[in-house]
Amino acid sequence: MTWRLVVLCGVCFLPLFLLRADSSSRWGKTVTFHRTPRSRGQVRARPRRETSSSSGISNPSHGPAFTSCRIPLTPAEHKVLDDNTHETGFNGDDGSYVILTWVGDGTGVILVLSTISVPLDSFLEGGSSRLYRSTDYGKSFHDISLRINHTFIKEEFGVSVGPGSSVILTADTPILNNPGGIIFTSTDAGATFKFIQLPFHLAQPITYHFLNPDYLVALSIDGGLWLSLDFGAKWTKVHDGVHSFSWGAGINLFFSCSRVDTVEADERGDLLLKRTKDLGKTFSTIHEDIYSFGYIGAFLFFSVMEDSRSPRVMYFSSDQGDTFSRAVLPSASTEQFYSILDGDEDMLFMHVDNPGDTYFGTMYTSDDRGILFSKSLERHLFDGQRKSDFTNITSLRGVYLTNKLDVDGRIRSVISFNRGGSWRQLKKPENVDCGDHVKSCNLHVHGEHSRKNEIVPMLALSEPTAIGLVIAHGSVGNSLSSSQHPDVFVSSDGGYNWRGTLRGPHHYSILDSGGLIVAVESHHGGQVKTIKFSTDEGQCWKSYNFTEQAFFFAGLASEPGTKAMNVSVWGFRPEEDGQPMWVAVTIDFQSLITRECNGQDYEEWLAHSTEGDSERNGCVLGVKETYRRLKKESVCRNGRNFVVSKKQSPCLCTREDFLCDYGYYRHSNTSECVRQPGAANKTLEMCLNGEEDELLTTGYRKVPSDRCEGGFTLHLADQTVIRPCGVKPSPGPPAKSTSSVTHFDTPRERLVLILVCAGAAVIVLVAIVSAFFAVRRVVYRTRAPTYRFSNLRMQDDDNCITADPESAASSNGTACQLDSDDDLIE
Numbered sequence: 001m002t003w004r005l006v007v008l009c010g011v012c013f014l015p016l017f018l019l020r021a022d023s024s025s026r027w028g029k030t031v032t033f034h035r036t037p038r039s040r041g042q043v044r045a046r047p048r049r050e051t052s053s054s055s056g057i058s059n060p061s062h063g064p065a066f067t068s069c070r071i072p073l074t075p076a077e078h079k080v081l082d083d084n085t086h087e088t089g090f091n092g093d094d095g096s097y098v099i100l101t102w103v104g105d106g107t108g109v110i111l112v113l114s115t116i117s118v119p120l121d122s123f124l125e126g127g128s129s130r131l132y133r134s135t136d137y138g139k140s141f142h143d144i145s146l147r148i149n150h151t152f153i154k155e156e157f158g159v160s161v162g163p164g165s166s167v168i169l170t171a172d173t174p175i176l177n178n179p180g181g182i183i184f185t186s187t188d189a190g191a192t193f194k195f196i197q198l199p200f201h202l203a204q205p206i207t208y209h210f211l212n213p214d215y216l217v218a219l220s221i222d223g224g225l226w227l228s229l230d231f232g233a234k235w236t237k238v239h240d241g242v243h244s245f246s247w248g249a250g251i252n253l254f255f256s257c258s259r260v261d262t263v264e265a266d267e268r269g270d271l272l273l274k275r276t277k278d279l280g281k282t283f284s285t286i287h288e289d290i291y292s293f294g295y296i297g298a299f300l301f302f303s304v305m306e307d308s309r310s311p312r313v314m315y316f317s318s319d320q321g322d323t324f325s326r327a328v329l330p331s332a333s334t335e336q337f338y339s340i341l342d343g344d345e346d347m348l349f350m351h352v353d354n355p356g357d358t359y360f361g362t363m364y365t366s367d368d369r370g371i372l373f374s375k376s377l378e379r380h381l382f383d384g385q386r387k388s389d390f391t392n393i394t395s396l397r398g399v400y401l402t403n404k405l406d407v408d409g410r411i412r413s414v415i416s417f418n419r420g421g422s423w424r425q426l427k428k429p430e431n432v433d434c435g436d437h438v439k440s441c442n443l444h445v446h447g448e449h450s451r452k453n454e455i456v457p458m459l460a461l462s463e464p465t466a467i468g469l470v471i472a473h474g475s476v477g478n479s480l481s482s483s484q485h486p487d488v489f490v491s492s493d494g495g496y497n498w499r500g501t502l503r504g505p506h507h508y509s510i511l512d513s514g515g516l517i518v519a520v521e522s523h524h525g526g527q528v529k530t531i532k533f534s535t536d537e538g539q540c541w542k543s544y545n546f547t548e549q550a551f552f553f554a555g556l557a558s559e560p561g562t563k564a565m566n567v568s569v570w571g572f573r574p575e576e577d578g579q580p581m582w583v584a585v586t587i588d589f590q591s592l593i594t595r596e597c598n599g600q601d602y603e604e605w606l607a608h609s610t611e612g613d614s615e616r617n618g619c620v621l622g623v624k625e626t627y628r629r630l631k632k633e634s635v636c637r638n639g640r641n642f643v644v645s646k647k648q649s650p651c652l653c654t655r656e657d658f659l660c661d662y663g664y665y666r667h668s669n670t671s672e673c674v675r676q677p678g679a680a681n682k683t684l685e686m687c688l689n690g691e692e693d694e695l696l697t698t699g700y701r702k703v704p705s706d707r708c709e710g711g712f713t714l715h716l717a718d719q720t721v722i723r724p725c726g727v728k729p730s731p732g733p734p735a736k737s738t739s740s741v742t743h744f745d746t747p748r749e750r751l752v753l754i755l756v757c758a759g760a761a762v763i764v765l766v767a768i769v770s771a772f773f774a775v776r777r778v779v780y781r782t783r784a785p786t787y788r789f790s791n792l793r794m795q796d797d798d799n800c801i802t803a804d805p806e807s808a809a810s811s812n813g814t815a816c817q818l819d820s821d822d823d824l825i826e
Contacts, residue, residue: 030099030100030101030102030159030161031099031100031555031557032097032098032099032100032155033097033098033099033100033554033555033570033582062484062485062503063432063475063476063477063481063484063485063487064432064433064434064435064476064477065432066429066431066432066487066499066500066503067431068431068499068500068501068502068538068539068540068541069539069540069541070540070541070542070543071540071541071542072542072543073542073543073544077542077592078544080591080592081544081546081587081589081591081592083591084587084588084589084590084591084592085546085585085586085587085588086138086139086140086585086586086588087547087583087584087585087586088138088140088141088583088584088585088586089573089581089582089583090112090114090130090132090141090581090582090583090584091581092581093114093115093130093581093582096115097114097115097155098112098113098114098115098570098582099112099113099114099153099155099158099159100112100557100568100570101113101159101161101167102161102559102560103161103165103167103189103190104164104165104189105561106563106640107135107165107189108134108135108136108137109133109134109135109165109189109190110133110134110137110138110141111131111132111133111159111167111190112131112132112133112134112141112584113129113130113131113132113153113158113159113169114129114130114132114582115128115129115130115152128150128151128152129145129148129150129151129152129153130143130145130150131143131144131145131147131148131153131169131190132144133190133191137559137564137566137586137588138557138566138568138584138586139566139586139588141584144190147184147190147192147193148169148184148193149195151169151171151182151184152171152172153169153170153171153172154170154171154172155172157170157202157204157205158170158171158172160205160206160208162208162213163208163210163211163212163213164187164213165186165187165188165189166185166186166187166208166213166231167185167186167189167190168183168184168185168186168206168216168232169183169184169185169193170182170183170202170205170206171183171184173201175201175221178201179197179199180197180198180199180200180201181198181200181201181202182195182196182197182198183196183198183206183232184196185231185232187213187231194233196232196233198235199226199235199237200218200220200221200222200224200226200235200237201220201221202218202219202220202221203219203220203221204218204219206218206232207245207247209247209251210247213231214228214229214230214231215227215228215229215251215279216228216231216232217245217247217253218235219242219244219245220237223240223241223242223243223257223258224237224239224240224242225237225238225239225240225242225245225255225257225280226238227279227280229279236280238276238279238280239255239257239274239280239283240257241257241258241259241260242255242256242257243255243256243257243258243271244256244292244293246293246294246295247295248275248295248300248320248321249298249320250277250320251277251278251279252275252276252277252320252321253275253276253279253280254273254274254275254286254293254295254300254321255273255274255275256271256272256273256274256290256292256293256302257271257272257274258270258271258272259271259272269289269290269291269305269307269308269312270289270290271289271290271291272285272287272288272290273285273286273287273288273290273293273302273321274286275320275321286300286302286317286321286324287302287304287315287324288304289304289305289306290302290303290304291303291304291305291312294340296340296343296344296348297343297344297345297346297348298318298344298345299316299317299318299343299348299370300316300317300318300320300321300324301314301315301316301317301327301340301348301370302314302315303315303332303338311331311332311333312331312332312333312338313326313327313329313331313332314326314327314329314338314350315327316348316366316369316370316371317370318368318369318370325369325371326371327366327370327371327372327373328371328372328373329350329352329364329373330352330362332352332353333355335355335356336352336353336354336355336361337353337386338350338351338352338353339351339353339382339386339388341363341388341390342390342392342400343366346368346704346705347365347366347367347368347370347419347703347704347705348365348366348370349363349364349365349366349376349390349400349420350363350364350365350366350373351363351364351380351382351388351390352364353382358405359381359382359383359405360379360380360381360382360404360405361380361382362375362377362378362379362380363375363376363377363378363380363390363402363420364376365419365420365421365659365704366704367701367704368704368705372661372701374659374660374661374664374701375660375665376416376420376421376423376659377402377404377414377420377423378404379404379405379406379407380402380404380405381402381403381404381405381411381449383448383449383452387448387449387452388402388447388448389401389402389403389413389445389447389448389449389450390402390447391447391459391460393460393462393470393494393495394462394463394464395462395463395464395466395467395468395469395470395494395514396462396467396468396493396494396495396607396608397607397620397621397625398416398417398418398419398608398620398621399415399416399417399494399495400415400416400419400420401413401414401415401416401445401447401460401472401495402414402447403444403445403447403449403480406479410478410479410480411444411449411479411480412425412442412444412479412480413425413426413442413443413444413445413474413480414426415495417494417495417496417608417620418620418621418656418657418703419621419703419704419705420659421656421657421658421659421703422656422666425442426442426443426444426445426495426498427442427443427496427497427498428441428442428443428476428498429443429476429489429498429499429500430497430498430499431499431500432476432499432500434476434477438477438478439478440477440478441476441477441478442476442477442478443474443475443476443489443498444474444475444476444477444479444480444481445460445472445473445474445480445489446459446472446473446474446475446480446486447459447460450473450480450482450486453482454524455482455486455505456473456486456505457505457506457507457522458473458505458506458507458508459472460472460473461508461509461510463510463513463514463562464644465513465514465561465562465563465642465644466510466513466514466562467514467605467607467627467629467644468491468492468493468494468605468607468627468629469490469491469492469510469514469537470490470491470494470495471488471489471490471501471508471510471517471538472488472489472491473486473487473488473489473505474486474487474489475487476500485503485504485505486504486505487500487502487503487504487505488500488501488502488503488504488505488506488508488519488538489501490517490537490538492537492632493607493609494607494608496608496610499538499539501534501538501539501541502519502521502532502538502541504521504522505521505522506519506520506521506522506532507519507520507522507553507555507556508520508556509556509558509567510562511558511562511564511565511566511567511589512562512563512564512565512589512593512637512638512639512642513562513563513630513638513642514537514562514629514630514638515535515593515597515630515636515637515638516533516534516535516565516589516593516637517533517534517537517538518531518532518533518556518558518567518587518589519531519532519533519534519541520532520553520556520569522553523553525552526552526553527550527551527552527553527571528550528551528552528553528569528571529545529546529547529548529549529550529551530543530544530545530546531543531544531546531567531569531587532544533589535593535635536632536633537632539632544587546569546585546587547585549573551571551572551573551583552571552572552573553569553570553571554570554571554572555570555571556568556569556570557569557570563640563642565588565589565590565593565637566586566587566588566589566590567586567587567589568584568585568586568587569584569585569586569587570582570583570584571583590637593635593636593637594637595635595636595637596636596637596639597630597634597636597637597638597639598636601630601631601634601636602628602629602630602631602634603628603629603630603631604626604627604628605626605627605628605629606618606624606625606626607620607624607625607626607627608620608624608625615652616651616652616654619651619652619654619708621657621703621705621706621707621708622650622651622653622657622703622706622707622708622709623648623649623650623651623707623708624648624649624650624651625646625647625648626646626647626648627644627645627646628645628646650707650708650709651708651709651711652708652709652710652711652712653708653709653710653711653712653713654708654711654712655671655672655700655712656671657702657703657706657708657711657712658673658700658701658702658703658712659700659701659702659703660673660699660700660701661673661698661699661700661701663675663676663699664676664699664700673699673700674699675699
């Protein structure tokens with residue numbers, strides 16, 4: 001997984017991934033460390049992000065006290081760690097940042113890219129680059145700068161890792177007087193590099209195909225869409241005027257383009273969404289009037305804005321654009337935005353902004369086709385930077401964590417254990433007591449909002465291989481507090497129960513599939529020399545001084561996938577001449593924890609277990625899952641060959657296995673879904689291709705991916721027929737029909753109409769309609785509610801193809817940024 005970590009003034013910054021990461025995130029992990037520059041008149045530093053604390057708190061207080069045990073290192077343990085701690089100083093690399101990239105899976109290869117500043121009168125913008133390579137997980141590095149001719153590599157998207165051992169470096173090439181950019185490609189994890197002159201300048205990172213590393217797609221600064229089928233050796237422009245693109249399933253490639261082959265900022269809302277199924281040989285148009293689009297899980301989604309004054313509406317397709325349907329969601333005005341929070345092949349989480357600068361909106365969850373969306377959480381926090389605290393707890397299926405902005409203006413944390421079906425506040429940590437003066441005592445977790453305001457250095461952390469383990473910064477009390485120092489809390493059961501584990505903010509990482517946790521205390525502008533580690537999921541900690549000479553902390557780095565048992569602490573240390581030097585200290589814990597785990601070190605653990613020995617205990621999303629996981633008291637290593645083992649069994653259905661359908665909400669005092677006021681007579685705009693569709697619902701729908709069997713059945717007597725597409729309601733009994741007529745104004749005219757309708761037309765019509773609905777009700781009594789929609793046919797259109805290679809410069813220069821709602825559908 002690719003993470004971009006920016007560290008400035010000792011504070012970590014991790015961007016919130018509203019959707020999925022870019023394609024390179026499947027194969028490697030890239031982190032960027034920044035340092036605070038020293039003022040030197042003869043050195044020009046490259047531009048860097050400024051930071052300022054907006055928490056408004058000068059002297060935060062400590063929250064409720066808690067204790068966690070501390071165990072001192074024995075002399076033997078200290079010696080083992082000393083013998084397996086490796087420090088590397090990057091002499092002469094005085095640039096403002098370094099970029100680390102892990103290449104391959106378990107290869108031990110790390111590439112480190114650093115910069116060398118140059119005098120102000122130099123013709124170079126920022127200097128040159130040095131490239132280092134390690135083949136032993138960061139214990140030693142070798143300078144391989146000559147393999148790229150010391151070429152200056154971009155900071156923003158200079159390093160891209162693909163499938164296998166493929167790597168692409170993108171040079172920071174001036175646009176003027178250069179026909180195109182420069183890249184260096186490697187297929188052997190950086191052992192060798194190939195120089196390639198591009199026929200265009202890149203506007204954003206080159207994107208790998210998710211299966212074939214030879215297939216590359218790129219967007220040029222003038223809106224050209226380029227393809228390479230031989231890992232960058234040759235490039236072909238396949239389209240002009242492209243705004244954004246995304247790979248789909250197979251070799252499907254989607255992109256939005258302008259009608260006249262140029263992309264301007266004011267054209268969003270007037271774009272075409274197109275697809276090629278044969279790598280640029282032919283194209284077909286999926287839809288017009290596109291504002292933005294994206295692809296996540298198995299869903300293609302796009303927003304349509306027919307004119308500049310109309311609100312945007314969402315469309316989804318689950319079959320690669322062959323057919324698509326309008327989502328049943330509130331429309332968004334020009335002052336609002338949509339944001340896809342998360343999604344997979346079963347469902348989507350969607351945030352719809354509230355009008356005005358409210359900093360909150362409503363979260364919806366979709367059905368398995370991305371068409372029908374139901375309200376999941378109101379007043380969902382989305383701050384002024386359009387960042388959400390929404391987090392997928394990957395260590396346990398179905399668990400999501402987020403924050404809401406309540407009516408009293410306070411931020412409170414809520415958690416869902418059934419994919420957004422219901423939300424609850426987090427329990428008070430078991431070793432924390434709020435005191436009698438606090439009315440409500442709960443744990444509240446800091447998210448992206450707090451990280452952006454520099455209150456915490458890291459977001460909540462969980463890993464699929466570390467079952468049930470969650471590490472997060474938080475505060476305990478009535479609401480999330482910026483007036484308290486954030487502490488670190490740990491959950492071993494996916495968020496059901498918590499305990500305080502470390503006082504104050506820390507940087508932390510999960511190693512050995514959860515068998516080892518490491519942490520470094522966060523000091524704003526301070527120096528560090530100590531690392532803490534725990535082998536029992538944070539119940540007890542040991543501390544180790546990894547260096548004799550402390551340095552300014554920049555970041556904590558470990559191999560992706562949690563399989564490793566070594567971690568690197570990065571920072572910089574001022575030298576005697578005042579020149580900063582980058583430093584990396586790698587600690588190998590494998591030499592300390594030498595015993596391999598055996599069968600007696602593991603235990604059977606029933607996930608979501610909260611109800612004792614009841615039959616429903618552990619049933620979530622229709623299934624019970626029993627995992628084999630490491631005992632807390634076992635001090636051994638899982639090893640690189642460890643795989644998660646679990647057993648599953650289906651559960652009987654209950655109301656918890658169902659979401660409230662569109663037009664319904666879950667009553668606060670009951671578990672039943674009740675109809676929203678006015679929803680019964682509301683006409684839904686779901687007319688597709690001119691055909692009428694009808695929605696029959698009992699107010700419930702099964703949670704996507706829920707696998708329960710039998711049990712709770714829907715009460716079909718509560719069905720409501722909601723006619724979409726603006727179709728008029730069916731006529732009712734004669735009395736209703738007569739009272740609804742408005743075309744005749746005088747009493748005589750009304751009398752004539754009543755007599756005519758009562759004498760003939762209404763009787764016949766009522767009989768036909770009554771018979772029709774009687775038959776339908778008999779049919780629908782035999783099955784659960786279904787949703788039936790028409791499908792639009794995709795029209796072939798080659799109007800976007802042009803023989804003229806020239807086009808105006810793109811004002812955006814980015815592909816579909818699936819980690820930003822700014823390019824999503826704002």
